[in-house]
Amino acid sequence: MPTVKTSYLGDLRTSSIHLQSGNQLITDAPTDNMGKGEAFSPTDLLATATGTCMLTTMAIVAQRDEIELAGSEVEVTKIMSQTPPRKVARLEINLKMKANIALSAEQIKKLENTAHKCPVSLSLHPDVEQVVNIEWL
Known part of the structure; x- marks a missing residue:
């Protein structure tokens, strides 16, 4: 289906x-x-999918460990290639994470590793540079 x-x-x-x-x-x-830019573009959706996938998979892992990440945010900057063919060249992903409890270094490492292994991120072509910054608030 x-x-x-x-x-x-x-x-x-x-x-x-x-x-x-x-x-x-x-x-x-x-x-x-040549567009109006009045809605997401297809490449905006690619950037959105990458950021939301990282945030969602981190939340899934956190939930299993009884950690709540509500209030966390992600901002993604999409940079297009300057030479043909037109494509996404770089994604700058800034995660601002909040947890309901103080996290150990081991818990933080586990959650950050999860972000880097989200399905969308792993599905992108290796030529798409992914720069990930994770800040714990």
Whole structure:
């Protein structure tokens, strides 16, 4: 069974439906590539998927150890290649982590290792540079 169904709406815009939940997502081509930039671009979604995957997998591991990471955030800066072919060249990922308890060095290491091994991050081509900074607040 498909996961997502996407329709091209014209004017460089798509509408995607997550078939399990019915949630909808609109994409636009970015302004630097003939688009309006009024919604996420496909490469914005790649950046978003990487950051949210890191945060989510860290939360899964934390939850198993009865640690709550609510209030944690991730910011991702996407940098496109300057030479053809057009592609994401670099992702700068800044995680600002909050935990409900004081964490040991071992717990922090376990959670940080989890971030680097999230499925999206591991699925990216090795040419996509991933610079990850994790700050514990």
